[in-house]
Amino acid sequence: MKNVGKLFAAGSNERVFRLKARRDAGTDTPVWQAPQFMTCKKCERRATRQVWAKSLYVCPNCGYYHPIGGYYRLSMVLDHGTFRELDPDVEANDRLNFPGYPEKLEAAQRKTGLKEAVVTATGKIAGVPVVVAVLDSRFFMGSMGTAVGEKITRAVEFATAKHLPLIIFSASGGARMQEGIFSLMQMAKTSAAIQRFSQKGGLYISYLTHPTTGGVTASFASLGDITLAEPGALIGFAGPRVIEQTIGEKLPKGFQRSEYLLEHGFVDAVVPRSEMRKTLAQILQLHTEGGKRN
Amino acid sequence: MIKETLQQIDAIDAEIEALHNAVAQQEDGDILPDDAFNPAPDSVSENEAKITELTNRRAALVEGCADLTAEDRVFLARHPKRPRIDEYIDALFTDFFEQRGDRQCREDEAILGGIARYKGVPVTVIGHRKGSTLEENLRFNFGMPGPEGYRKALRLMKQAEKFHRPIITFIDTPGAYPGKEAEERGQGEAIARNLAEMSALTVPVISVVTGEGSSGGALGLGVANHILMLENAVYSVLSPEGFASILWKDSSRSGEACEMMKLTAQDLYQGGIVEEIIPEPLGGAQADHQKLFACLDTALEKHLVQLCRMSPRALAEQRYKKFRQIGR
Ligand SMILES: [Zn+2]
Secondary structure: OHHHHHHHHHHHHHHHHHHHHHHHHOOOOOOOOOOOEEEOOOOOOEEEHHHHHHOOOEOOOOOOEOOOOHHHHHHHHOOOOOOEEEOOOOOOOOOOOOOOHHHHHHHHHHHHOOOOOEEEEEEEEOOEEEEEEEEOOOOHHHOEOHHHHHHHHHHHHHHHHHOOOEEEEEEEOOEOHHHHHHHHHHHHHHHHHHHHHHHOOOOEEEEEEEEEEHHHHOOHHHOOOEEEEOOOOEEEOOOHHHHHHHHOOOOOOOOOEHHHHHHOOOOOEEOOHHHHHHHHHHHHHHHHOOOOOO | OHHHHHHHHHHHHHHHHHHHHHHHHHHOOOOOOOOOOOOOOOOHHHHHHHHHHHHHHHHHHHHHOOOOOHHHHHHHHOOOOOOOHHHHHHHHOEEEEEOOOOOOOOOOOOEEEEEEEEOOEEEEEEEEOOOOOHHHHHHOHHHOOOHHHHHHHHHHHHHHHHOOOOEEEEEEEOOOOOOHHHHHOOHHHHHHHHHHHHHOOOOOEEEEEEEEEEHHHHHOOOOOOEEEEEOOOEEEOOOHHHHHHHHHOOHHHHHHHHHHHOOEHHHHHHOOOOOEEEOOOOOOHHHOHHHHHHHHHHHHHHHHHHHHOOOHHHHHHHHHHHHHOOOO
16 A cells, blocks of 8 residues: 555656646647747747747747756656655745845746745656756746755755765856845855765766856856756856946957857857757766766 | 044044144244134144044044944945055964965966964965055956966965965955956856865864955855954945846945845844954044954954864864855
8 A cells, every 4th residue: 555655646746747847848738728929039939839849949940048947957857757856845035134025036936836946856867866956047037045055955965965966957147136145155055065075976967057147157056077058058157247347348249158168168068958868868877887886 | 424424533633633733833932824814823722622622522423433334334344444465464474475376377466375374373374455555456456356366265275274274364355356358267167166175175264354245256265164254344245236236227226235235244143154253443444453453363363273173074064064054
């Protein structure tokens, strides 16, 4: 009986996950019922979400990479039926009593169906057990407050304890202003956790997606053993507008984009979304051979 | 507003000095020029009465500096006459030997670092360097380091670990420099690397926030076992101007931001981030450098003695836990 109960729980867990992934992808309602259209942010091509999902939200017309939700991305990389969410209930704390912050959090939660800007989980990729975290730019620009810092740190500590490889998909505007100094300190907290994980021999793949900036770039996102980036993603510490204001000149085309970082030595590879799972599997398998515990 | 108060105090100081000079000259029996607009006071005692009155007024003004707003503290934290890193080194350490360069491509003068003795014990000292004159400000890029600065700092810290030296860092920066080359050379990576490596150091690390500590550019030298903060120093996720421009697209509302950001030493102490607040002379550290150095010296020695008793492992563990519990 116990086993049956477990199986059932696992099954419902997977169903909920798939539902959330479809909602993230905008394909949770049948197209004939309520067709949801989306326009390309760059070339203004218009198509239904179902069509967009087929091309993984990469514009077939102009090649623009649209940001995608956390569960949707996880459904693209994890083996079917292996997803287990970690710490789903960690929520932000309004430590500064910041005017309007609780209301804004609530609105973001309602809009995205997320509790915070990161989803952490365990699962398998091509049969290799992993810990994965995905930042979601739809929730407060994916900014890191105490909840994001705490969830990332817990995921890293879990990976350290279980000797599992770690993958973090970053997408963030940086530290969350509304939690002030406590947000800043999450940079130290997450980086310290990564350092311990690394000292124990753990493999960390940092996957940079659009946009990865500020305090996230200046902490865990830049500490990968392997660093991958999605094409055309904005990746940097200071925002391009701030830099232009400071130096008083226009920045060159493609500045702070994935390809630019590749050229300057800060990324191992720029990987198309369609190759994401395959590339991760290859790297993971290269680290599991030879009797290594990873 | 502290800014106006300090201006008034400065004006009174100038007046008192002028009166003192007049008294001295009169006592010397010098003849004062007959000035129609500023008639010479006819007696020494009249001048002395004026001096007493001004001194009382000055004291009352200074007294009023006890109650400061967050915006006042931001003003004091950025005061051009606030002590700078080289003055701290001169006052608290001996035998300072400066180390330069990141061994990769350049020397970044926005960070000053080297070996020195503290009470006879060799330590590594690192800190943001703003400079005191406009010429120096420009040369040191107003204390805004590029990645090379952070990499130099890390080089010095790893060396300190190798030779079992405690590390003391001084934090005073408007932030890491948002420049084109800084980005191309990996500003984010350099700061991230410092955070990770500092967290695992096996020697004591003490950070002193002396002026403005803004954003990752401050934290890049700040992953310490104990953090001390001067009474009027501020430490925040971003400068109040940057904060206001992000939240309201209006950097002129920075005064409002100061109060909301909870960036004062008292706020950080209550938040469990800072271990001790170093008292400043009334009206700010710029009023009396020596008095501040004495207070800081006492605190620094106390914390260093405490940390030096710990094993290398315990030091790394304590530092990990310190940051681990923030925002748990
Ligand atoms: Zn397009």
